[in-house]
Amino acid sequence: MPSNLAQLDHDHLWHPFTQQQAWCEEEPLTIERAEGSHLIATDGSRYLDGVSSLWCNIHGHRHPGIDRAVREQLDRVAHSTMLGLSHPGAAELAGRLVELAPPGLSRVFYSDSGSTATEIALKMAFQYQRQRGGQHVRRTSFVHLRDAYHGDTIGSVSVGGIDLFHATYRPLLFRAHAAEPGDAGDLERILALREEETAAVIVEPLVQGAAGMLVHPPGYLRAVRELCDAFGVLLICDEVATGFGRTGTMFACEQEQVAPDFLCLAKGLTGGYMPLAATLATERVYEGFLGAPEEQRTFFHGHTYTGNPLACAAALASLDAFESERTLERLQPKIRLLGELLAEVGTLPAVAEVRSRGFMAGIDLGEHDPALRLGHRVTLEARKRGAIVRPLGDVVVLMPPLSISEDDLRRLVEIAADSIQAACASASAAQLAQAA
């Protein structure tokens, strides 16, 4: 019974990135089913999935090919460990990822989330430098970008730069240095100072998603790669958000012909079906871990559900769908349409700036009193109009499934624009009432 579910939710759940006090003052929207680009709640109401269920759905919900692949895998085995054993899906998927990834990334290490994918890249980079020996053992710190977001585990938070999320944990974190996003000169200055202590530079290529869809200038990623080479530092590209077509190409790195030393993948890897992540590394890094067991050069890391067979089956079916449905080719006119629609949204008085790249968009409503919760008001207004959006502060994010139809895309942007106007009107009324 829906009302009972709402009660159970308020009584017992603790939601991520959510102030529970405010959450429990509102009726939760409970999603029970989905179809294509739509989510369906327990009361039967339908909503456009405007954020791809947190940036991960690619081909729509209940995709027949992915559903079938997961069911068929269920008839074989749901889970078997990767520690000491292998399974067909893990091996096949590793081969397919290596074929698709930028050149030189020949090894695939699985885990379960974007946070673990980046955590693993950081640990691998650190251990690789230690095992190189000599002066490289001093390479114990990292360089990241200001406003970076790489996940919520302590390692990934250490290279994060969003104070609201990360400042509390500072006493727990390891050493890292922040470079100005989009400014190659700043990175060069930092590396010139800290070359000998830096294990790796970590970046979200082209777009910093959680920062509010911060788009880097053309050529920046290429410059980051060249600086890493010049200073003998490894490069980690975190494509957890940008990967699997989000910026218009399979991987964002391709757009500047960049091959990193580590590539972190998660979110869209399974088409948005199951928790699966992969950290790809070069053969040079992999070889740095080889040796007799007693030499202890092993990478001592692995999660229970690493490389889960159901998730690998979903990922393989998602890659098949990319091919059979020509997902990237069919995405290009929708990217152009989204650009045109957003240009109109940008002219609204309530909108400070629109930032987008491919199918990642942020509509920035500017600086407002946080107590007004303007972004949250937009979410509630959008819900009334039949769309799910989730803001980053006062930046309204639009990131629909790549498979969304042009009509639904038009409707989504229209709902976003109407909701922004309604939310701003309600926020002004709330401000006036407070002042009176």
Ligand SMILES: Cc1ncc(COP(=O)(O)O)c(C=O)c1O
């Ligand atoms: C660039 C990037 N890296 C890592 C993560 C963390 O992924 P997860 O939430 O799966 O741990 C995110 C999540 O939004 C992300 O955008």
